[in-house]
Amino acid sequence: xxxxxxxxxxxxxxxxxxxxxxxxVRNPVYAALCLVLTFFSASAIWMLLEAEFLAIILIVVYxxxxxxxxxxxxxxxxxxxxxxKEGFIRYLPVGILVAALMAAELLVLIWSKGRFEAGAYPLPxxxxxxxxxxxxxxxxxxxxxxxxxxxxxxxLLVAIIAAVALTLRHRAGGHRQNPSHxxxxxxxxRVRLVKMKPEPRQGS
Amino acid sequence: xxxxxxxxxxxxxxVMVMACVIxxxxxxxxxxxxxxxxxxxxxxxxxxxxxxxxxxxAADGVRxxxxxxxxxxxxTMGDVLKLFSFLILAIVYTYAKFCLRQFRMFRxxxxxxxxxxxxxxxxxxxxxxxxxxxxxxxxxxxxxYALVAFDRDSRLGSEAAIKYFVLGSMASGMLLYGMSMxxxxxxxxDLGQVAQAVRSVGSDDPLLVFGLVFLVVGLAFKLGVVPFxxxxxxxxxxxxxxxxxxxxxxxKMAAFAMAIxxxxxxxxxxxxxxxxxxxxxxxxxxILGNVAAIAQTNIKRMLAYSTISHMGFVLMGLLxxxxxxxxxxxxYVIVYxxxxxxGFGMVILLSARGVEAEKLDDFKGLNQxxxxxxxxxxxxxxxxAGVPVFVGFFAKWMVIKAALDAGLMWLAIIAVIFSVVGAxxxxxxxxxxxxxxxxxxxxxxAPVDFRAAISLNGIMMIGLGIFSSSLxxxxxxxxxx
Numbered sequence: 001x002x003x004x005x006x007x008x009x010x011x012x013x014x015x016x017x018x019x020x021x022x023x024x025v026r027n028p029v030y031a032a033l034c035l036v037l038t039f040f041s042a043s044a045i046w047m048l049l050e051a052e053f054l055a056i057i058l059i060v061v062y063x064x065x066x067x068x069x070x071x072x073x074x075x076x077x078x079x080x081x082x083x084x085k086e087g088f089i090r091y092l093p094v095g096i097l098v099a100a101l102m103a104a105e106l107l108v109l110i111w112s113k114g115r116f117e118a119g120a121y122p123l124p125x126x127x128x129x130x131x132x133x134x135x136x137x138x139x140x141x142x143x144x145x146x147x148x149x150x151x152x153x154x155x156l157l158v159a160i161i162a163a164v165a166l167t168l169r170h171r172a173g174g175h176r177q178n179p180s181h182x183x184x185x186x187x188x189x190r191v192r193l194v195k196m197k198p199e200p201r202q203g204s
Numbered sequence: 205x206x207x208x209x210x211x212x213x214x215x216x217x218x219v220m221v222m223a224c225v226i227x228x229x230x231x232x233x234x235x236x237x238x239x240x241x242x243x244x245x246x247x248x249x250x251x252x253x254x255x256x257x258x259x260x261x262a263a264d265g266v267r268x269x270x271x272x273x274x275x276x277x278x279x280t281m282g283d284v285l286k287l288f289s290f291l292i293l294a295i296v297y298t299y300a301k302f303c304l305r306q307f308r309m310f311r312x313x314x315x316x317x318x319x320x321x322x323x324x325x326x327x328x329x330x331x332x333x334x335x336x337x338x339x340x341x342x343x344x345x346x347x348x349y350a351l352v353a354f355d356r357d358s359r360l361g362s363e364a365a366i367k368y369f370v371l372g373s374m375a376s377g378m379l380l381y382g383m384s385m386x387x388x389x390x391x392x393x394d395l396g397q398v399a400q401a402v403r404s405v406g407s408d409d410p411l412l413v414f415g416l417v418f419l420v421v422g423l424a425f426k427l428g429v430v431p432f433x434x435x436x437x438x439x440x441x442x443x444x445x446x447x448x449x450x451x452x453x454x455x456k457m458a459a460f461a462m463a464i465x466x467x468x469x470x471x472x473x474x475x476x477x478x479x480x481x482x483x484x485x486x487x488x489x490x491i492l493g494n495v496a497a498i499a500q501t502n503i504k505r506m507l508a509y510s511t512i513s514h515m516g517f518v519l520m521g522l523l524x525x526x527x528x529x530x531x532x533x534x535x536y537v538i539v540y541x542x543x544x545x546x547g548f549g550m551v552i553l554l555s556a557r558g559v560e561a562e563k564l565d566d567f568k569g570l571n572q573x574x575x576x577x578x579x580x581x582x583x584x585x586x587x588x589a590g591v592p593v594f595v596g597f598f599a600k601w602m603v604i605k606a607a608l609d610a611g612l613m614w615l616a617i618i619a620v621i622f623s624v625v626g627a628x629x630x631x632x633x634x635x636x637x638x639x640x641x642x643x644x645x646x647x648x649x650a651p652v653d654f655r656a657a658i659s660l661n662g663i664m665m666i667g668l669g670i671f672s673s674s675l676x677x678x679x680x681x682x683x684x685x
Contacts, residue, residue, distance in 0.1 A: 147213070
């Protein structure tokens with residue numbers, strides 16, 4: 001067995017185990033950590049496909065940013081897991097039926113017509129030494145997939161607008177600072193000069 | 205085809221820029237000058253329509269042009285659907301301004317989010333690759349989720365938004381799964397090349413069929429046809445009525461265009477397969493939509509079930525796979541959007557002082573309160589029921605004719621029977637308005653632009669019916685029929 005096969009199977013198994021863990025583990029923090037493990041294994045498999053850029057992006061963005069944020073949220077919210085499990089048994093038969101159907105269909109697909117047999121797809125030729133995966137991805141993003149790339153940006157903008165629109169509230173009693181108001185403050189608003197009669201010094 | 209012909213996408217670019225401009229302008233406007241936002245939004249739509257109309261891309265008699273390396277397509281169908289999107293969104297904005305003011309929710313977010321949704325609609329209508337279809341759809345969906353939760357203090361609204369979000373994400377997942385299968389079998393994401401690849405691979409390839417099933421499921425979710433309709437009644441009822449007005453009209457046209465692009469452009473050789481799937485969806489929708497609507501006492505819910513049955517009719521136009529059928533489906537979806545806008549517009553009109561008139565009883569004795577509004581609502585209901593002379597009749601007639609031409613007699617018979625069943629609940633609204641005593645004598649007043657818009661929208665029901673042949677001709681010409 002060549003080394004890349006061993007690496008592939010090892011990381012695939014870890015990835016599957018991680019994915020199963022995400023949905024079976026009781027504690028949401030462990031589930032999030034299992035997802036991190038899944039992402040790591042996926043990125044290793046990408047590395048095996050010589051897609052370094054995607055592999056690193058997966059770790060930097062998903063593991064580094066998204067999952068850490070997710071963990072923060074999970075830890076800050078005191079989620080009571082018990083009510084989430086309600087109805088699990090009741091819906092289990094339907095769930096199993098659907099899952100079994102899907103799995104059966106997938107298996108039929110995999111075994112049909114020899115599409116996924118060993119040797120159906122030859123190994124791609126290795127890239128030349130100076131080939132840069134990052135450069136290739138960048139080139140495609142800004143030429144062939146320019147529109148898709150820009151629209152993805154618009155989608156992120158919409159996500160920001162939606163998040164702000166749904167959560168920003170100006171409470172009546174809130175103590176907010178208004179910098180422009182603070183800068184424009186007049187002397188009269190802070191100092192009050194009081195005219196009073198001079199008082200004779202006591203005890204002289 | 206390999207050029208980045210950016211000017212073709214000028215309408216999209218204009219809408220995107222203006223959505224961002226409105227977003228920024230709003231920062232500098234106080235509560236009392238929000239009307240400017242409304243004017244800007246209407247201006248955006250007007251100029252978008254002008255830009256769309258001025259495009260000159262017909263070469264050698266073929267009205268079809270590609271941009272962005274084939275991922276974007278301009279054609280007659282797309283242009284007509286876009287123009288109607290602008291018209292209907294302008295009507296929606298006119299209704300929305302009145303409604304948002306009454307409910308003290310007149311914020312610019314509604315305008316920016318719905319303009320971004322419009323951008324998604326336009327991109328989806330013009331999508332010519334699997335990626336663009338997915339991205340356009342997500343842009344519409346994300347904006348719609350936020351719009352459903354727009355009334356932040358409404359528990360029903362938040363619940364509806366969560367349901368919509370979860371089911372919508374699942375549908376997107378299904379669609380993506382299907383797309384990945386299609387990509388796996390054909391090795392390309394460009395819909396034109398997918399069609400070629402399908403021809404060479406053979407349309408009975410199990411991987412393609414498997415992908416097609418998931419595509420159709422995703423599509424059915426987005427159109428909201430049985431058995432993937434569960435979200436429609438809850439979302440329509442739970443969302444603020446302005447949002448319901450929006451999501452029930454404009455995005456439906458995009459969903460139709462998506463079906464055309466995926467099924468007619470991409471997978472046309474698998475017509476025998478998807479035709480069967482669509483016929484099951486269509487029959488179930490027409491039956492369930494019309495029967496379940498009878499039991500509703502909430503007009504938003506009733507119109508939601510009526511949407512389900514209308515979408516069944518649209519699918520019925522698609523499934524014969526003929527140019528006549530596609531044209532009929534396109535005509536139906538445009539007419540449906542106009543009818544739906546008018547129907548929810550009436551709900552907005554009757555909503556007073558921040559209370560939505562969502563009970564059927566709110567329509568009682570409308571004729572005594574204001575006979576013109578009652579007449580408009582009656583026209584809308586007649587049109588939805590498919591009474592002759594009104595435009596809804598011609599829409600149904602064209603679709604059923606397309607099914608008959610394709611030899612689908614049984615489908616046509618079911619459609620006719622359940623249209624008659626459906627007529628019951630539409631006519632019940634008419635009966636409530638004309639023969640029942642009003643619950644309140646409160647005056648119905650609305651600003652002049654609202655009255656103009658709803659009158660125009662109501663007159664369209666009969667005007668487009670009498671002069672339906674030109675619009676039908678345009679729809680048919682889009683598909684070369």
